[in-house]
Amino acid sequence: MYPGPIGAGTVSSGEVETESSMPNHADESIGARIASYRNLAGYTQREFAEHSHLSLGNIRKVERGERLPTHGFLATAARTLAVSVEELTGQPYRGQQRSDEKAHAPIVAIRTVVRAFDLPPEWRTTPRPLADIAGDLEEATRHRAAARYTRLGLALPELLEELTAAVHLLEGDRKRQAAKMLASAYYMAHCLAYRLGYADLAGQLDDRQRWAAGMSADPLTVALSQWSRAGGFQAAREYGAGLRLLAHARDQLTEEAGTSSSSVVTLLGSLRLREATLASRARDEQATEHHLTEASRLAEQIPDQTDRVRYHLTFGPANVAVHDIAAQVELKNADEAAKRASALRLPPSLPRTRRGHHHIDAARAFLAVGDRDKALTALQDARQVAPQQTRYHPMAREAVRLLAQQYRRVGQDVRTLAAWMGQAVA
Structure with a gap:
């Protein structure tokens, strides 16, 4: 175990942080929470529809629990009511079971490491050789790909602390390698925080990921950090800014790394798929179709037409189809989504x-x-x-x-x- 003096230490399953100013009624529906916040804001349903540009009928059905809201609906409602999406969904879902507490417990330790990211090198303990850390990082990568949140959370605080120390203490190529590994660990921590409903921490981890990626001298690591960053614009319903960011990331990656390697194709295709997601949330059917078409063209370059994972991102014909169905749901093309x-x-x-x-x-x-x-x-x-x-x-x-x-x-x-x-x- 890495004995870093600054960071997480051992994760106690008894540590709990309060993440919301409102009581988290885990059994309350999203529609009921929207209605509560709407009433707090002083809107009738009709006034809420006028201010949000959501249909009155849709609002009524969602609030009564008769219809699932789309992600776009949630983002629009949250923006209109001046609350976070997580306040409408009731996240984080801590539950009453021990397994829930185990999944959430590492968040406290991750916060500790994130706060200490720029503290002086002399405060840190010399990390293990990068080759030794790489094995633990690969194991964490497998946990993330399998959505094993508890195991991932247990691994991340120590990885983040040790790789942060390496970035501060190493020089030259070894520093760049450590930065690339740290950016990877930050990406996984961001995924965990986002999936568990800690949006504030996910935003901090986004920033740290870009900080580490900028020291890596690796265009693909930088592209991954931009892919992650676009998720923040997506959650905030700032679709135009997110789409511009993704287009710039594609151009930058092509300029710096070309378009021939399988890793570059995977990153370019993944950026396109995220563009399709943002366009569908914006209810722009033409732009959605354009990005899905371009992603399909990139997928044709993959040997054997088998999806592959590079830099944590999955790309290939199957994942294009997965994104297509999700986009049709957001565009309210329900019949087509169900058929596909x-x-x-x-x-x-x-x-x-x-x-x-x-x-x-x-x-x-x-x-x-x-x-x-x-x-x-x-x-x-x-x-x-x-x-x-x-x-x-x-x-x-x-x-x-x-x-x-x-x-x-x-x-x-x-x-x-x-x-x-x-x-x-x-």
Whole structure:
């Protein structure tokens, strides 16, 4: 164990930080929370519709728990009500189980390391050789790809602290290598914080990732940091700025690294897919289709048409299809989204994070067209493939809640899912 004097130390499962000024009613629906914040802001439903440019009918159905909100709806509602998306979703979901506490406990230690990122080198203990740290970093990478949040969280504080020390204490090529590794660790920490619902920490980790990437002298590491940064614009509903950032990142990567290597193709394709996501959240169907088409063209360059992972990002025909379905849901092309979700067969080689996310989006599509049985199956598939990702995903939780409400006689399968998520079913 690395005995760094500044950072995390051991993670205690008893440490809890308060993350919201409002009580976190874990069993309260997103629609109910939107209604509460709307009332606090002094809006009637009609006034809220006028100020947000959301449809009155959609607002009513979401607040009554009859319809799943899209990500775009949530971002717009949060911006209009001057709250965070997490305040509307009720994140972080800490739950009542010991497994929940284990998943969230490392957040305190990660915050400690993040605060100490620029403290003087003489305050730090000499880290292990980078070759030794690399093995632990690779293991953490596998945990992230499999959405094993608890194991990832336990590994990250020590990795972040040790690699931060290496960046401060090493010189030349070794410093650049350490910076590249640190940027990778920050990326994984950002993913964990975002997925668990700690948006403020995710933003800090975004900044630290770009700081480390800037010292790496690696264009692909820089491109990954820009891909991550665009997520902040996406969450804030600043789609235009996010799209400009991504286009600039593509141009910069092409200029500095060319377009021939498989890693560059993966990064370029992933940037395109994130552009498609932002465009769909902005309800720009033409731009969404353009970015998906360009991503498909890049995917044709991949040998054997098999998705591959480079710099943490997955790219290939299957992930293009996954993003296409999610985009159709956001664009409210529910019939097309459900049709494509029914037809898609994902390769088992696709990382669990991507497969789990697809099943959640498929459930959203099936609920939108009223196919509750397929929605239930999709959510069960998501739980099987990536249980922690599914348990802490606001759309998965809301989909289970909606299923429980829509079934006149709630079956055991729905009750089991709801109980697993800590939701009460009448």
